[in-house]
Amino acid sequence: MPVTARRLVENSVAKVNEEVAVGEDLAFQRAWWRFERIVWAFFVIIIVLDLGGAFGRGPMAQAQVTSANHSLSVHYERIERAGTPSILSVKMDAGAIRDGQATLFVSDSLVSGLGARRIIPEPASTRIGDGGLSYTFPITEPPFSVRFELEPPGAGRFPVEIAAGPGAAAVTAVVWVVP
Amino acid sequence: MSTIVHAIVGYFVLLMTVRVLSRRPGGQLTLFEFVIIFLIGGVAIGATVGNDHSVTNCATAIMTIGLLHRVVAWVKERWPPMAAILDGTPLVLIRDGDWQTDVMRGMHIDPEDVMAAARGKQVKSIFDVKYAVLERNGTISIIKRDPSSA
Numbered sequence: 001m002p003v004t005a006r007r008l009v010e011n012s013v014a015k016v017n018e019e020v021a022v023g024e025d026l027a028f029q030r031a032w033w034r035f036e037r038i039v040w041a042f043f044v045i046i047i048v049l050d051l052g053g054a055f056g057r058g059p060m061a062q063a064q065v066t067s068a069n070h071s072l073s074v075h076y077e078r079i080e081r082a083g084t085p086s087i088l089s090v091k092m093d094a095g096a097i098r099d100g101q102a103t104l105f106v107s108d109s110l111v112s113g114l115g116a117r118r119i120i121p122e123p124a125s126t127r128i129g130d131g132g133l134s135y136t137f138p139i140t141e142p143p144f145s146v147r148f149e150l151e152p153p154g155a156g157r158f159p160v161e162i163a164a165g166p167g168a169a170a171v172t173a174v175v176w177v178v179p
Numbered sequence: 180m181s182t183i184v185h186a187i188v189g190y191f192v193l194l195m196t197v198r199v200l201s202r203r204p205g206g207q208l209t210l211f212e213f214v215i216i217f218l219i220g221g222v223a224i225g226a227t228v229g230n231d232h233s234v235t236n237c238a239t240a241i242m243t244i245g246l247l248h249r250v251v252a253w254v255k256e257r258w259p260p261m262a263a264i265l266d267g268t269p270l271v272l273i274r275d276g277d278w279q280t281d282v283m284r285g286m287h288i289d290p291e292d293v294m295a296a297a298r299g300k301q302v303k304s305i306f307d308v309k310y311a312v313l314e315r316n317g318t319i320s321i322i323k324r325d326p327s328s329a
Contacts, residue, residue: 016274017274020312020322022269023269024269024271028268029267029268029270029282029285032264083230
């Protein structure tokens with residue numbers, strides 16, 4: 001027959017009025033109530049920041065950059081959430097259009113970091129090189145907008161360069177993706 | 180990989196939130212508390228498994244949470260202060276016939292909650308209760324007054 005470890009029963013639990021063994025610790029409980037108040041204040045701060053868009057999907061997250069000659073402007077969310085769809089839109093005016101077509105260059109980070117899934121409208125052609133992708137769109141009338149549907153796969157900081165064609169002055173949109 | 184990280188983060192966020200909510204989620208469930216439990220559970224599932232609803236992903240998440248729970252239980256057993264932090268300590272609500280109002284207020288417990296527990300012990304009047312103790316699992320223990328001492 002196996003021998004099991006034995007230990008004498010001890011009455012180590014603190015008693016109330018020397019009568020009932022409860023194990024109450026009011027000093028700990030009062031400290032815990034103070035801690036609870038701090039946690040609730042922290043929760044309120046997080047919720048207020050979230051409503052403001054500090055973690056994406058709100059007014060604080062919206063951003064815009066415009067090129068020096070105002071031919072290209074980018075509307076985007078400076079704070080995005082991983083796995084959550086969003087839109088980055090690029091607006092080009094007459095200065096970015098040549099011979100009835102516009103060329104738009106975006107750096108690789110738009111695809112690898114921010115998970116670009118779809119371009120609206122579909123480009124007529126796509127060229128890979130210079131650390132990114134160059135799309136060509138036929139245009140009949142400026143201004144012209146291109147929308148990128150994004151869904152970032154993971155968290156991080158992703159600077160995206162966007163230019164009206166390779167070699168043109170680029171604007172940089174820095175996007176932070178939160179988990 | 181991300182599911183495991185999400186499950187670990189979700190477990191501790193949920194543990195903290197439920198711990199600061201109140202003592203009662205497991206003890207005396209009212210409809211009011213059912214709302215919290217269902218809603219938090221639903222939200223946590225979405226963040227944990229994401230868009231991957233495969234059996235592999237769900238099984239990994241369940242195993243991670245199960246293992247985490249076992250580890251936390253082991254730490255609680257080895258280090259008693261952790262048990263107090265995660266489960267709290269029992270609290271006396273009625274001490275020798277007197278309401279402990281600061282404790283009642285701090286734990287958001289009404290006299291009606293204590294009376295409900297007393298009725299469960301066939302105690303007809305609050306005057307027959309000598310001690311009422313809010314236990315760590317959220318239930319309220321009732322110790323009756325000795326009739327001979329009345």
